[in-house]
Amino acid sequence: MPRPFPSSGPSGTAPAACAVGLTKVYGRGETRVTALDAVSVEFARGRFTAVMGPSGSGKSTLMHCVAGLEPVTSGSVRIGATELAPLGERELTRLRREKVGFVFQGFNLLPTLTAAENITLPSLLAGRRPDAGWMETVVATVGLTGRLAHRPAELSGGQQQRVAVARALVSRPEIVFADEPTGNLDSRTGAEILGFLRDCVRELGQTVVMVTHDPVAAAHADRVVFLADGRVVDELREPAAETVLERMPRPAAQGRTR
Secondary structure: OOOOOOOOOOOOOOOOEEEEEEEEEEOOHHHOEEEEEEEEEEEOOOOEEEEEOOOOOOHHHHHHHHOOOOOOOEEEEEEOOEEOOOOOHHHHHHHHHHHEEEEEOOOOOOOOOOHHHHHHHHHHHOOOOOOHHHHHHHHHHOOOOOOOOOOHHHOOHHHHHHHHHHHHHHOOOOEEEEEOOOOOOOHHHHHHHHHHHHHHHHHHOOOEEEEOOOHHHHOOOOEEEEEEOOEEEEEEEOOOHHHHHHHOOOOOOOOOOO
16 A cells, blocks of 8 residues: 655644735736736645636646745745745745645656656755655556656657656655646546546645646546636535536636736
């Protein structure tokens, strides 16, 4: 059986990440755009949350701000017990390496490295050698056993995304952010990747926050948070694809960011 995923405290004591009154503004004057407007949201430990909304709703901006990839204009963001605002760039980089995993639509694998080397690279760059037993558990969970010696060009798109998922998990992050992780995959392969993320939550106790526009993808989550015009407008727990589609807000006004 896979080992329980480590956490920084007893279950339920604090969210894996949260934002309070988060506002993000781009530009000034006539070009000013409010991408996020006083958003408050929590992402519970050991749960799978999907963030949805039409183009321009601010869903990717929310993920980037909560993950520490973009500075906020105002409000508070925490990963675990750490407030992001006071951190300098070096401290933010260290926090992302130690506490955050990322899975992006484009895989972001180095073509000259094997699957195993791609998986372990972030940990090695941070000066840590991944635990062999934990890596074996992660690799088995995402179905890569027997493929670790292959380079990205020798893997299918779905297998490359599995490598990206394993890379995000092997450093034992507090939270994994996935931005449209199935956007470049066919429906069957996308369903496999979503199943792997679901297994990482159920079997490894991982926390996953996924940005998606797809109601079928969102149905794999425990909870869906809906954004529109830079605000949280609805929430759905234990979603089904049909219910997600019914609750989807209308497209955002022109001029907003995604």
